[in-house]
Amino acid sequence: MSEKQDNQLSRREFLSGSTVAAGLAVAPGVFLTLTAQAKPADQAVSSDNRWGMLIDSNKCANGCTSCVSACEQENGWGSANPTENKSSPEQKAQWIRKVTLRDKETGHVQSLPLMCQHCEHPPCVDVCPTGASFKRADGIVLVDKHICIGCRYCMMACPYKARSFIHEDLQDQLPHAPRGKGTVESCTLCVHRVDRDSDKAVPACAEACNSEGHKAMVFGDLKDPDSEISRELKNYGGEQIRADLGLNTGIRYRGI
Amino acid sequence: MTRLYWFARNLPAGILILVTLALPLVVQGGGVPMPEVPKAQRHYSADSECVAPVAEMRKNHMEYILHQRDETMHRGIRTPQFALEECINCHVPENTEVRNQGGKEE
Ligand code: SF4
Numbered sequence: 001m002s003e004k005q006d007n008q009l010s011r012r013e014f015l016s017g018s019t020v021a022a023g024l025a026v027a028p029g030v031f032l033t034l035t036a037q038a039k040p041a042d043q044a045v046s047s048d049n050r051w052g053m054l055i056d057s058n059k060c061a062n063g064c065t066s067c068v069s070a071c072e073q074e075n076g077w078g079s080a081n082p083t084e085n086k087s088s089p090e091q092k093a094q095w096i097r098k099v100t101l102r103d104k105e106t107g108h109v110q111s112l113p114l115m116c117q118h119c120e121h122p123p124c125v126d127v128c129p130t131g132a133s134f135k136r137a138d139g140i141v142l143v144d145k146h147i148c149i150g151c152r153y154c155m156m157a158c159p160y161k162a163r164s165f166i167h168e169d170l171q172d173q174l175p176h177a178p179r180g181k182g183t184v185e186s187c188t189l190c191v192h193r194v195d196r197d198s199d200k201a202v203p204a205c206a207e208a209c210n211s212e213g214h215k216a217m218v219f220g221d222l223k224d225p226d227s228e229i230s231r232e233l234k235n236y237g238g239e240q241i242r243a244d245l246g247l248n249t250g251i252r253y254r255g256i
Numbered sequence: 257m258t259r260l261y262w263f264a265r266n267l268p269a270g271i272l273i274l275v276t277l278a279l280p281l282v283v284q285g286g287g288v289p290m291p292e293v294p295k296a297q298r299h300y301s302a303d304s305e306c307v308a309p310v311a312e313m314r315k316n317h318m319e320y321i322l323h324q325r326d327e328t329m330h331r332g333i334r335t336p337q338f339a340l341e342e343c344i345n346c347h348v349p350e351n352t353e354v355r356n357q358g359g360k361e362e
Contacts, residue, residue, distance in 0.1 A: 045332035136332060144329055175341040195332045 070208030118250035124154035
């Protein structure tokens with residue numbers, strides 16, 4: 001997997017390198033303005049950004065689970081971590097799941113990926129007695145595993161059933177996604193990727209969906225009016241799951 | 257009272273017995289094998305053995321571990337020098353035998 005990442009990196013570096021070359025070739029002394037600037041590694045995230053995702057369930061293919069397997073590979077859970085082998089399927093980690101909806105009247109079947117919705121007002125943060133469940137300035141909701149006492153209040157509070165609890169000793173975790181027995185975990189919006197290169201980062205699930213050709217997931221900055229996700233939402237809209245709860249989710253859906 | 261007197265009179269002998277019993281334990285390191293901490297695989301620069309000079313690491317190791325993790329997780333500051341990824345890559349190389357806390361080898 002690391003090999004794959006290296007390839008991607010070098011491709012990215014190559015692409016950005018060639019963009020710079022093209023930009024310089026436009027005319028001497030003419031600078032192209034970049035709309036999205038990568039956050040320098042030593043700078044803290046800020047509320048100038050809010051990361052979110054738009055998922056089009058009409059584009060999401062029935063039976064396709066590429067996003068789920070990509071997340072497993074990226075973050076080392078499920079099939080990508082065979083040391084979690086004593087828990088029952090209901091107990092096992094589930095950072096992202098495929099949900100199938102069937103309209104009883106028309107028989108229309110839809111499927112969509114469901115994961116942490118990265119709420120602006122996350123109930124999991126409200127109920128956490130230790131402060132382990134928290135929301136970053138840029139809207140990503142995470143669990144601080146160093147502080148989490150495993151009480152699982154947040155799992156009960158989450159209307160999306162997005163969190164899971166680790167019941168057993170694990171081994172071979174990935175350095176960028178530390179996981180440990182007795183703590184709760186959920187989708188991180190691939191926060192390590194976002195921090196690495198914020199202006200062009202794509203979470204593993206969306207990347208896999210794109211490479212499968214479904215293009216059902218658009219990731220981006222909801223606060224940047226020029227980002228693809230903001231333009232899409234402005235022009236064609238998108239819904240929140242359980243909008244009635246007033247959580248203002250960062251993950252929006254279309255076609256549900 | 258007599259019991260206390262008996263105890264006081266036998267105290268030196270008791271201590272002697274205890275020390276004799278404990279001697280092999282001390283020699284063998286308490287019967288628990290010394291942990292084999294793998295040697296760091298890479299050096300941050302030619303003249304320092306870790307991500308910072310050794311003296312600084314000895315003094316501020318916990319500082320880095322505690323504060324850096326908060327900086328990384330809560331504020332998204334991921335500088336390569338103090339990244340957990342680098343600690344792990346260097347101190348726990350791929351083929352390290354993994355022991356869980358019970359000392360049971362798996
Ligand atoms: S399980 Fe952890 S993160 Fe969830 S509410 Fe309890 S302490 Fe907070």
